[in-house]
Amino acid sequence: MQIEPQAFDRVLSSMCTEPHPVAREAAERFLATNPGDPGTYPAISSLEDDAIEQLGEIAGLADPAGYVTSGGTEANIQAVRIARERAETATPTVVMPESGHFSFQKAATLLEVDLQLVPTDDDHRADLEAVRACVDDDTALIVGVAGTTEYGRVDPIPELGDIAQSVDAMLHVDAAWGGFVLPFTDHDWNFEHAPVDTMAIDPHKMGQAAVPAGGLLVRAESLLDELAVDTPYLESTSQATLTGTRSGAGVASAVAAMDELWPAGYREQYTRSQANAEWLADALTARGYDVVAPELPLVAADVPAATFEALRDAGWRISRTGTDDLRIVCMPHVTREMLEAFVADLDDLGGQPGTAGTETSPRPAETGPAGANLNSASPSGGSETDQSRTCRNGPTPGSPGDSSSD
């Protein structure tokens, strides 16, 4: 029996979406090509150059370099790798708000760098004072998120750039999700707005390309040299990617989607998605839920666990933040009709906030970055691993004034 792929009509938590028809068609056409071997597959290699040009235009970078990655995870790992290679210290660290994506945990472990997590402020953005208190001569990289996974927030990127420069560190912006909506907002997030060195920006999320199509952009081509290895048996001389063989489908579909949609189509999509997010936020607020206002098309609300479970049982693909808020990502496939049906089910199943259905099933532990476990007391491996720890704004951990539990 042939298994059908997941339909999108009840998917409200994914950061991926149904590819645009032109992206789907291009993916199929280039399925059997490998941009990892440009000497053998020059057509897809030249399309990859186009992809980077287009991503550069979207991200405010006039002479861009980079490549189409397997996703935001790879782009983030590679950014950490560049910073580690550039660092002049033997013990390089990465400073990141706790809202950063868990892919940085993987980067830290693989690359054996210390990931220092700083708290976010009351509005879920990087707390600048905490970042200032955390950086030092070992800081190789500061990460700012432009469109956080859990709350859709944009960190103060120019200010993070100033802090990075003050300690001679690099600045990476994770715009893996936000990069295709931020150009239509007033946020300062890109290479023109701040001394950004590297960026993750994924066509396979808001860019409506087929998976796998992530993006790594670097301000100067020379930064890719930090990643390059010689490729003796290929007709090209070196390779800066993490994977070897790569899918031409992702590259071709990214170019097709960007050709079709940049900028007018993406602008329309942003407007539609943002309006949907605001409609949903209003609908939840009117029902008495505490809602985190959607700055980008992502809504979080304190829907009780029992209600959440009932909605999942009803077939809604929804998820929770590390602090148990319901999160709904208004991706291109999420229509107003879907949200109306969701709210109708919420009315049928949910009872009232703070009354019926408020008994909560405890989550395993406090979580962050974006789902990674932050509870250092947890034996099951919290985010405070060998490679990552919370950078506290105050006395040095372990010093007499420090009462933290590390």
Ligand SMILES: Cc1ncc(COP(=O)(O)O)c(C=O)c1O
């Ligand atoms: C901000 C951010 N960065 C990175 C990633 C990781 O991207 P991927 O799953 O494509 O590797 C995500 C995934 O949702 C994300 O939201």
